[in-house]
Amino acid sequence: MVHGRVSRLSVHDVRFPTSLGGHGSDAMHTDPDYSAAYVVLETDAEDGLKGYGITFTLGRGTEVVVCAVNALAPHVLNKALGDIVGDFRGFYRRLTSDGQLRWIGPEKGVVHLATAAVLNAVWDLWAKQEGKPLWKLLVDMDPRTLVSCIDFRYITDVLTEEEACEILRQSQVGKKEREEQMLAHGYPAYTTSCAWLGYPDATLKELCSEALKDGWTRFKVKVGADLQDDIRRCRLIRNMIGPEKTLMMDANQRWDVPEAVEWMTKLAEFKPLWIEEPTSPDDILGHATISKALAPLGIGVATGEQCHNRVIFKQLLQAKALKFLQIDSCRLGSVNENLSVLLMAKKFEIPVCPHAGGVGLCELVQHLIMFDFISVSASLQDRMCEYVDHLHEHFKYPVQIREASYMPPKDAGYSTEMKEDSVKRHRYPDGEVWKKLLTAQGN
């Protein structure tokens, strides 16, 4: 039974200077400092449990999101956790429909990232109070309760509450076996860590051969800034991994629609499974055009890490604009909104391959994809979850990878809690790490 009233919400600006090593760099984000607006919820309950929630940001963007979290705080403070999760749809709606904050969304951008941080903390707390990892809390929830967490506004033309319930009911068959399968073998993953755009070739080679030794069979490479450079790097990586292993490419929104088609036609010889974010994440019809043009080359379009909300996903699915759907645990309004996208993907039979390139994203999204396999999709066909090998040491319950697969988390919660010392050292600008860096830069 959930209990307690939220007595305190604190939010921290936590940044890691990843840009110094080019980690996480791509054709658009050339100097990313992996960061998080990190929310801590405390209650008046005697168990002392806290809810931790993050949203992934980059460097200076964090302080803007922190501000938005503080603006949302009155919706959470002094609320009983039982009332929040007992009417989770209503609570989600209240947060996203704040009469003044909605104007700077709605359900998109900074205010939606902040919503995700707050709701991720609520889910963490709920799962902790139930003594279960989040994926298991979801798996054990009956279909009615699950759908009661979803706001179906704007998507009932493709998915009604009844249909969602029906999908979940049908997927009850074989659920136990799928859970056992996950516990024994984990969820298949791919790695992005070898080929960030800012890495020199020597680093790429070294990381690639290490990853091969560790059993990785699926690799993603960043492209999009310079065609000749892309050809060289893609050739290098394809030669290293051989013709059989899977290669994905990610352009991080760099191209116009015709440019995307031309560029990818030139990279087709390296046999990419997908091109990710070829153009603006808002351009649904553009993605559809690219999808259609690249299908004969055997290249699918993947997108989602910067899709604002369920409405954009709905339209991408309706327009047949993508072959792989990439949910993000912090871009959308937390588990609540992601549930609706997982269910729509199931209806349209599009495989979900979550985005995890950021701090904490692997920790979070593994829960959602395990739930998806056990309770929604019931399939591993064409599916894999992204993995990046950065910053896990700062989490209290870091991801466990075995033979290139995510092993199901066993600890209660959403794996969002960071180590106290890591938060302290990386808080911006007063943490020790930043104090040193800022002094060295003469600030």
Ligand SMILES: C[C@H](O)[C@@H](O)[C@@H](O)[C@H](O)C(=O)O
């Ligand atoms: C700035 C980030 O590292 C992005 O490059 C990253 O999320 C990337 O798009 C990915 O797919 O992992």
Ligand SMILES: [Mg+2]
């Ligand atoms: Mg990407």
